[in-house]
Amino acid sequence: MKCNVGNVDRMLRMVVGLILIGLAVTGTIGAWGWIGVVPLATGLFRFCPAYPLLGINTAGSDSCGGGGCCK
Template sequence: MKANVGTLDRSLRIAVGLMLIALSLTGIVGLWGWIGVVPLATGVLRFCPVYPLLGINTRKIE
């Protein structure tokens, strides 16, 4: 797995993932909030499996 998620993208994914999980835990959005695990995992791992299929890479080339 080669990293393909950039810094801003990563930060937004982690924030959205945590927010969805928190909303689910408080009962505001129900069980659907656990879908936040997906953006959280892709943010933490810095890899999105859909990006290579679409030819997207938000990570800066060093």
């Protein structure tokens, strides 16, 4: 799978995911906060399954970014 999530996109996803999970753990927003697992996972794996369907790639031309994310 090729990486299609760029660095800025990745950081935003991970921050939002962690905030949502944190709010769910504290009971502030209830069980809906666990949806934060999705942006957290897509940020960690640098792959968003919706992006190829929509023709989006925020990772730039070098989809691996020099890292070992393409497996």
